[in-house]
Amino acid sequence: MSRRHATILTSTLLLIGMLCAVVLIRVPYSELSPGPTVNTLGEHGGDPVLNIKGKKTYPTSGHLNMTTVRVTSADYRMSLAEALYGWLSDESAVVPHSTLYPEGKTAEEAEEENAEEFTQSQQSAKVAALKELGIPVPTRTVVASVVKNSPAEGNLRAGDVIKAVDGKPVDKPGDVAELVTRHKPGENVIFTVVPAKAAEAAEKAGEDPAGAATKRVSITTTQAKDDKRAIVGIQAGTAHTFPFEIDIKLADVGGPSAxxxxxxxxxxxxxxxxxxxxxxxxxxxxxxxxxTVGPIGGVQMKTLAAREAGAKFFLTPEANCPTAAEQKPEGLTLVKVGTMDGAMKALKDIRDQKTDDLPVCTTN
Incomplete structure (x- = not known):
């Protein structure tokens, strides 16, 4: 074999090896791409996204679409070729796998967390909407979760209404931790609670869940792992009593961004x-x-999805504006919003055709 032929063969083999490596080597990255959009004023899967009972509703038109991002699954490992293509594409984004799925968290745990965030976002959306309309929404402090193998396990349950700690009334979730940490680890703390079942029964009967019969629960505190605080192993949260039924139906969506x-x-x-x-x-x-409107992930993928669906305006969290404006889809106006009031004002400008007054996103 001549030297020329040997050089060509060697180069060819190297090229084949490099191509195989690009295809076969797996890299710790995940891909984001535009997902489906859903009109919150319409139907999804044959059911209204928003179903309100017990209160007069009015006809709606147009679109108020929530947007989503498709992401590769937790157990999927991208090839180097896929990562390179994603980096070069304007219609996808490649991010470190740990950004979406932190180390130590299983796919099931990530899905559960997304589902919990989605449920919480629905509750917050209902409260924010009714407050915007001046409709009172009574609240109560509850046990949001109980840590496994903690002193509270078996003594308190998620949904229990916390009325008092050591006889001192509880007005907000922060009061619970403040009162518990007055103790030293190993001391008993007394919770006055309405059991979750009793609270649920009262709410179904149209009564105040916080007004149901209470019981006293004594729990021995333990020491927190990161410092010397006394804890019992619960997360306190807020529950709401809505004056009428608001049902949000949207399957296969997670996270708080809607x-x-x-x-x-x-x-x-x-x-x-x-x-x-x-x-x-x-x-x-x-x-x-x-x-208060907060930032979300994958904003550029969501603006692409919105424009592809036909949107003319995109309500963008203020903190996401610089990133969104870097690759603004043609024909889509990015409107900066930081609060519910701000979003309502922007919609008024849009329907009054005063679009020059809109606060638009810029890159700085």
Whole structure:
């Protein structure tokens, strides 16, 4: 074999080896791409996304679409070729696998966490919407979760209404930790609670869950692992009593990022004024009970999904604006919002065709 032929053969083998490596080598990255969008004013899977009973509702038109991001599964390992293609593509994003699935967390745990965040976002959206409309929503402090193998396990249950700790009234979740940590580890703390079953029965009967019969529970505190605080092993949270039924149905979606659009959809259905006046508006953003809009992940994928679906305006959390504006889809106006009130004002400008007044996203 001549030297020339040997060089060509060697180069060919090296090229084949490199191509095989690109295809076969797995890298610790995950891919994000535009997911489906759903009109919160419409139906999904044959059922209304928002179903309100016990309160007058009004016809709606247009779109208030929540947006989603498709992500590779927790157990999927990308090839180097796929990662390179994703990095070069304008319609996908490649991020470290640990960004979406932290080490030590199983796929099932990640799914459970997303489901819990989605449920919490629905509750916050309902509260924010009703507050926007001036409708009171009574709240109560409850046991949100009980740590396995903690002193509270078997003594307190998720859903128990916490009325007092050591006889001192509890007004908000933060009061619970403050009162428990007044003790030293090993001391007893007394909880006055309405058991979860009794609270649930009262609510179904149209009564105040916090007004049901209470019981006293004595729990011996233990020491926290990270410091010397006394703890019992619960997470306190807030539960709400809604004055009428608001049911949000949307399967196969997780995380908290649809909160803002759910809240706006609820307001639209409960008011005679159509918020969009028939315009296609999409958006994203977490929302808390006070109406504060928070940032989300994958915003550029969501703007792409919105534009592909036909949206003209995209309600964008203020903190996500610089990233979203870097690759703004043509024909889509990115509207900066930081609160429920701000989103409502932006929708008014849109339906009044005062779009020059809209606070748009910029890269800085």
């Amino acid at each position: 909160g803002l659009m759910f809240a706006l959809g609820i307001v639209d259905k409960l008011t005679p004024t159509e918020l969009t006046a028939g315009t296609f508006v999409a958006g994203t953003g977490t929302i808390d009970a006070a109406g």
